[in-house]
Amino acid sequence: MEAIWLYQFRLIVIGDSTVGKSCLIRRFTEGRFAQVSDPTVGVDFFSRLVEIEPGKRIKLQIWDTAGQERFRCRSITRAYYRNSVGGLLLFDITNRRSFQNVHDWLEEARSHVQPHSIVFLLVGHKCDLEAQRQVTRQEAEKLAGAYGMRYVETSARDAINVEHAFTELTRDIFALVRSGDITIQEGWEGVKSGFVPNVVHSSEEVTKSDRRCLC
Amino acid sequence: APDTLSYLESASLMSGTLESLSGLGDDGSSIGSDSEINGLAVRRTDKYGFLGGSQYSESCEKETRVEVARQREVKWLDMFHHWDKWIKHRFQKVKLRCRKGIPSSLRAKAWQLLSNSQELLEANPGRFEELEREPGEAKWLDIIEKDLHRQFPFHEMFAARGGHGQQDLFRILKAYTVYRPDEGYCQAQAPVAAVLLMHMPAEQAFWCLVQICEKFLPGYYSAGLEAIQLDGEIFFSLLRRTCPMAYRHLKKFKIDPILYMTEWFMCIFSRTLPWACVLRVWDMFFCEGVKIVFRVGLVLLRQMLGSVEKLREVQGMYETMERLRNISPDSIKEDLLVQEIVALPVTEALIERECSVQVRKWRESRGELTHQPGRRLHGTRAIYEYKRRAAAISSGGSFSFLGSSVPPPGPLRSSSSLLSLPGFRKSKAAAGQRAPAPQSPLIRTAAAPLSPAPKIVSEQITPTIPSPTANNAPLPPLPDPKKDAGAPAAAAEEAREGEEKRRRKMEPRLRKSRPR
Numbered sequence: 143m144e145a146i147w148l149y150q151f152r153l154i155v156i157g158d159s160t161v162g163k164s165c166l167i168r169r170f171t172e173g174r175f176a177q178v179s180d181p182t183v184g185v186d187f188f189s190r191l192v193e194i195e196p197g198k199r200i201k202l203q204i205w206d207t208a209g210q211e212r213f214r215c216r217s218i219t220r221a222y223y224r225n226s227v228g229g230l231l232l233f234d235i236t237n238r239r240s241f242q243n244v245h246d247w248l249e250e251a252r253s254h255v256q257p258h259s260i261v262f263l264l265v266g267h268k269c270d271l272e273a274q275r276q277v278t279r280q281e282a283e284k285l286a287g288a289y290g291m292r293y294v295e296t297s298a299r300d301a302i303n304v305e306h307a308f309t310e311l312t313r314d315i316f317a318l319v320r321s322g323d324i325t326i327q328e329g330w331e332g333v334k335s336g337f338v339p340n341v342v343h344s345s346e347e348v349t350k351s352d353r354r355c356l357c
Numbered sequence: 358a359p360d361t362l363s364y365l366e367s368a369s370l371m372s373g374t375l376e377s378l379s380g381l382g383d384d385g386s387s388i389g390s391d392s393e394i395n396g397l398a399v400r401r402t403d404k405y406g407f408l409g410g411s412q413y414s415e416s417c418e419k420e421t422r423v424e425v426a427r428q429r430e431v432k433w434l435d436m437f438h439h440w441d442k443w444i445k446h447r448f449q450k451v452k453l454r455c456r457k458g459i460p461s462s463l464r465a466k467a468w469q470l471l472s473n474s475q476e477l478l479e480a481n482p483g484r485f486e487e488l489e490r491e492p493g494e495a496k497w498l499d500i501i502e503k504d505l506h507r508q509f510p511f512h513e514m515f516a517a518r519g520g521h522g523q524q525d526l527f528r529i530l531k532a533y534t535v536y537r538p539d540e541g542y543c544q545a546q547a548p549v550a551a552v553l554l555m556h557m558p559a560e561q562a563f564w565c566l567v568q569i570c571e572k573f574l575p576g577y578y579s580a581g582l583e584a585i586q587l588d589g590e591i592f593f594s595l596l597r598r599t600c601p602m603a604y605r606h607l608k609k610f611k612i613d614p615i616l617y618m619t620e621w622f623m624c625i626f627s628r629t630l631p632w633a634c635v636l637r638v639w640d641m642f643f644c645e646g647v648k649i650v651f652r653v654g655l656v657l658l659r660q661m662l663g664s665v666e667k668l669r670e671v672q673g674m675y676e677t678m679e680r681l682r683n684i685s686p687d688s689i690k691e692d693l694l695v696q697e698i699v700a701l702p703v704t705e706a707l708i709e710r711e712c713s714v715q716v717r718k719w720r721e722s723r724g725e726l727t728h729q730p731g732r733r734l735h736g737t738r739a740i741y742e743y744k745r746r747a748a749a750i751s752s753g754g755s756f757s758f759l760g761s762s763v764p765p766p767g768p769l770r771s772s773s774s775l776l777s778l779p780g781f782r783k784s785k786a787a788a789g790q791r792a793p794a795p796q797s798p799l800i801r802t803a804a805a806p807l808s809p810a811p812k813i814v815s816e817q818i819t820p821t822i823p824s825p826t827a828n829n830a831p832l833p834p835l836p837d838p839k840k841d842a843g844a845p846a847a848a849a850e851e852a853r854e855g856e857e858k859r860r861r862k863m864e865p866r867l868r869k870s871r872p873r
Contacts, residue, residue: 159544160503178510180628181544184619187678203675210500210544215582218615331674 147191147201147336151315153308154222154260156247157232158240159209162267162298166232167206169298170308182208185222192312200312201336214250223254227324227332228261228315230307233282235266235295236274241282248289258332261318262291263311270297402513405632406555410511411686412632421458430460433467440470444741451737455644456699458637465556471643471737472573473744474564485560488532497534497542501527504544508551515551525559526551532563533570543578545623546570552627552639569625572740573646576728577623583728585622588647589614590715592622592654595703599655603662610674617681621654629657630694631686637695646736648705649698656697657684705735 155163164179164186171188186206191199205222207213231247233240244264251260264286266277279295286293292310296303318324319333326333403414421429436443436451443451459467469475478485505523509515514522529550534541549569553562570577576584593614597604607614620628625642627635630653642649661680662668671677712730719726734740 159500178507181504181507181547183545183623183628185616187675187682189675189679208544212543212578212580212582213619215580215586218582218586221613221615 147199149316149319149336150201150203150334151228151312152203152205152226152331152333153311154205154207154226154229155232156207156229156251157209157265157267158234158237158243161209161232161234161237161240163209163232164206165298166230166265166267166296166304166307167204169301169304171204175299175301181210182206184208184213185218190308192309194309194313194316198316200316202308202312216254219250220254223251223260224258225331226255226260227258228263228311230263230265230311231291232265232267233277234268235277235282236268236271238276241266241277241285244285258330261311261315262289263307263314264289264291264293265307266293266295268297268299269295269302270300403632405636406513407509407632408511408513408516410509412509412511414632426460429454429457430463433460433463437463437466437470441741444737448738452644455640456695458695459640461636464636464640465561468553468556468639468643469561469565472565472568473737473740474561474568476744477567478561478564481564485532485563488535488563489528491535493531493535494538494541498531500544501530501534501542501547504530504547508547509555512551512555514555522551522554525554525562528559529554529563529566533566536567537570540570540579543623545620546578548624548627552625552635568740571732572734573642573736574622574625574650575732576730579728581727582619583726584730585619586615587712587715587719587726587728587730588622588651589618590718591708591711592618592651594711594715595651595707596655596658599701599703600659600663602664602668603658606662606668606671606677607658610677612674612677616678618654621657622650625650626653629684631689631691633691634689634694637691638698641695641698642736644737646705646739647733648703648708648735651708652698652701652703653694655701655703656694657681659697660688708735 155167157163159181164182165176167186167188168179169175171190185208188204188206190202190204192202193199205226207219207222229251231244231251233244235241248262251262264282266279266282279293282295283293292314294303294307294310296307298304315324315333319326324333326335402408405412405414407413432454436454455467455471466475469478505526506515506518508526512522514520515526517523526547530542530547533546533550546566550562550566553565556562557565574584577588593604593607596607626638630638638649638653658681661684662671662677671680716726716730734743
């Protein structure tokens, strides 16, 4: 069964259609690269444990969203954003337009996330396709700096920086949690503590743990 | 002999590349298709044309016996020859046959007749070509192009990059954006179009897609996604009736319907169910409309979250979502699924009633809806009636068929969609069942022009007719929102289905021909 975790963070992955959101998450959670992946319709979910310090595990719950504008209607996106503590904002380094849209994505996130805030990481994806690069590292770093984000370049295909991107973001959030800048709140799903069971389930939960002991 | 791979390469040069299949591994020989790679000796698709991937069917669950299959084909061919008569007089039988599964050899034709897309095509000769000649808007073409190789990449038709399947997909998706520039392209349309293309040529598939988007599921693919959210709410409240346990579980973990039903409904389960089931569901869907989509969703939830044992395994939001997002194909048996879908007492009337409740709630909490739920037609019969009324009005301008005492044709008189015809509703109201329906703005909009109709000969004949879609317009808020306010209508349809069952028993000819 699942290992014990200190906290659970809910992350959201956003960015234009076909920048590689689903592929990046799949690489991170399943360790494989899918040549083709269906365009995401609605939302998808993934999870993985990350050990940020020896013995300190964080469970990441990752929400994959549809990139097409059509799926970003208010009531749906609000639910995504409001309950997330961190986010990866992806653009495709071989697609200039997706970089130009970074601003819009951030704006959208900001308008929905109140009263909470999201720690974002800017990700230049598909960095294995250096020859087709349309966005330089410098300008991406500059943009990230302007918004107070870190910048990482990743490739799901060649597994470059994928671990790094997720772990860095997790560490940043963890630091903020530890410093008290981010606090666990009732009714907010962004951060949950692993030590306090979120809901106490009557008899069902008891039998479940019983069964686990037998294994 | 030339080695397979180099053969494949040269073949793929002729009709696109097989790039998208590189995920298959070294076993290049598993790529085989008569549509894209002619003459290749090795052909290792399943019987639906899948070379691999999650859609691949290992073995056929059951094969219909040849005699039975032949018999069914003969029956369907007979129906084709007298289609309008069958819909008019013996619709229950048509429905029953759709529920049994349309013979695969005749599926394409049947879908086109059931959706009435064949007539649309005939009424608009050359229209598809015209649409194709238009350049289309760049913003749509961009997204469509990026999606082409991502639809059923393991199906022989869509495996080759730039191959015929992908080309056709592009043609019809683009044509749709020209046809309905106000709607453009939605990513969930691509799998739907692809399923159609697996069965029929591009032009036919296009008109079939049009019918799905405009009659069966209006608003699903429009910007704002109001229609799908509204159906999510309707779905959730239907769940409360059909499987309270699953309902409570989802509520406890705050799992909004939009999180799991979006893909199910928008792609009409084409990405969710084993392929044999997809086809059976689509057979019923074309005949009976969105009701089937609701029922499939409810059956799935009941199957996955319908018992204490099952819930024990998914204690948590994430665990639950994971279960709902990855339905194991082994857990779904075609016949059992169809059986449960057929048995579920979720009727058109119930859906419409729930719809009116949810529309009211929506208005109270979120304001006006731009989506008009009344535009939705519940399947073949409703489309047929709609067409007939429109034709009657445009030819004679009289409403005689509405006012006359002649009951609707066919052995079963109370088609649920007739229950809410203006005349019918009035008489019910007079009988004290309902307060007289005031002309609510909703009904007025539903009766008014439907879509920003493109210049086209279609069933949308004239904007001034009291559109039969008003049929489905949610009823005005009731003074007393009691729980079973809509029960009479629902009961009527249930009774009708009951009668159908009895009739089936009575009919010796059918009994004899029914497969074991």
